[in-house]
Amino acid sequence: MKNTFDAFASEIIANPYPALARLRAADPVSWNEPLKGWLLTTYDDVKAAQKDSRFSAERVKPFTMHMAATKRPELERMGTLLNHWLLFRDPPAHTPLRRLLIDAFTPRAINALRPRIGEIVEELLDPLSDRNQFDMISDFAFPMPATVIAHILGVPSSDVPKFRTWSNDLATVIGNSRRVPDRFERGARALFTLTDYFRTTVSHRRNARTKGVLVDDLIAAQESGGPMSEEELVASCILILFAGHETTMNLIGNATLLLFKNPDQWALLRNDPNLISSMVEEVLRYECAAFVIVRVANEDIEIGGKRISKG
Template identity: 40%
Template sequence: MTDTTEAAPGRPGADLDPFDPAHRADPYPVYRRLRERAPVFRTPRGHWLISGYHDCSSVFRDPRFGHGTTTLRNNTFRRPVGGRSLPFILLDPPEHTRLRSLVSRAFTPRTVAAMGERIQEIVDGMIDVALERGRADIIADLGYPLPATVISELLGVPAGDREAIKELSRLVARGVDPDFRHTPEELRRRAEAFTTFDGYFRELLAHRRREPADDLLSELVAVRDGDGRLTEEELLTTCILLYVAGHETTMDLIGNGTLALLRHPDQLARLRADPGLIASAVEELLRFDPPTQLSRRTALADAEVGGQAIRAGEQVVLLRGAANRDPAVFPDPDRLDLGRRNNRHLSFDGGIHFCLGAALARLEGQIALGTLVRRVPHLRLAGAELTYRDNLVIRGLAALPVLTGR
């Protein structure tokens, strides 16, 4: 085993900080240098940054790494919000297994496949408007409202409430960034957003209990009440998890994906000429600029990763944005190749927390991007200035103005 790679001056990687907002527009050069110089790197705060594909992939699958509910309470990366039950994305087996399987029962591949026609209808409506106006903001006019509408309809969140919970969802999504990147005021607003969200879903669930409908909330209520294997608190956290996980990320697949296509006109032309490429195109766009850049885990036991000793209780940050461009797995990794074969990217994770909504996200991404490319032949950027939202984990643009006319 080699020495610990510390971020002391003069040590490899000491000047590299992928958390620095200065790299927001293009974090990939920093990732590359980190992967080349110190693929398992300890930051001054004591977090291990892991940037190689095989190391990330093996940690995702290794039961010696998890969330460690107890250690999470003393976590320096992200603490749970006071007194709330944790969403299963932050739990280890057996709680994770129990909750995930209950939700999977209500959220089946059939439920997702049945959404295809409705997604197409929503996308067509949005593209009609964009064509009529001659311009659009891909984020505000397609990326945000499409997945927000889809997850709201699936869950059964009334259309009239969606605008009001948009800001709550933003605060919760921003809140998945490391705590050390938030001001005390931001942490307070995040905690408040959770309380308001809890109140909102508590009322909606009570309503569904009285009047069940054909939606996921009613099914989850039935699971909760049927055999009591889900507490009311767990039900609330699950609703918020599904709502937030279901759209901030998909919005960024659509935004980052559109931008990558516009910046690679040869690949855009290739997709136009061969629409059947859309499934592999979406996988490549997910690899190339993943909506969630990193995951964190805690070592539940002493372990070794890439020759470095990681002790029980230490936290690791898996940089999937870096792993997805590891040349050991992806030939010519900085090249966008919509026909890339054997594309085993980690954008939906790689272990027991593999994205529960991956099938839905893929369907939305394929329909949104496929329709945009097919129906807007003159699609182009409306300006050069692009700003990324001030998020670290969920990476995406604040706006993506495009012209849709000739």
């Protein structure tokens, strides 16, 4: 069949689910020319692929090698830096780094942040209370998680506007569904700037022997001979900033829109705030903040009668 799923089309960006449903019914394992890859659209196939060690999360490596071969040193450097991200690593390298970051986000650690998170929420909402309208994303959904993450990374909240510019440029390369002509150049500049920024932050906090926030715990773990190198430490700071605020911002925006579209659910929530936790879980299920999982085949693999070639 002719593939009808164009991830770059405006109508697909606005609502991809009808097209995905048609594709799942007619051709659940299909080659997608705009994406230059295979799309798996059934739950069972996606779950199996995620658990299959023949599929790799190290999807930046082919890009890096291609850039090296085409004499694009700045893009080769971007790929090298991205290869340090936990998001783009396979076991066994992935496992100890993941465990280190999980330990930093235990329920106890998150609960300890609640008072500061509450203060940040109040600081952002207070100026909006007298306004007839405001932009949920610009005025709250972006600055709230970005300010929380700035706190745990030990950087000033006054730098949050910079984070948005850098993150928007980096997002043109990572997880972007819109065609941007100079996206690799913009993404590379943003990544280099973020790398320099967090190298300076890590150096300053290490020399000052500061304690009390996540970045200090990561520095201490790295200095004690832990599994995280200096490059991985800086890369983890960038990943936490980028992935942490982006997904939370999308969650808040999606939840707000869905509640406006479903006033009966909004009424239930107002009448019983104890439903907030289950509402958040349902929004994450119904309108996922991270829409696609990308993997690279390490060898030729057959799924649903289709041969997926190595690479």
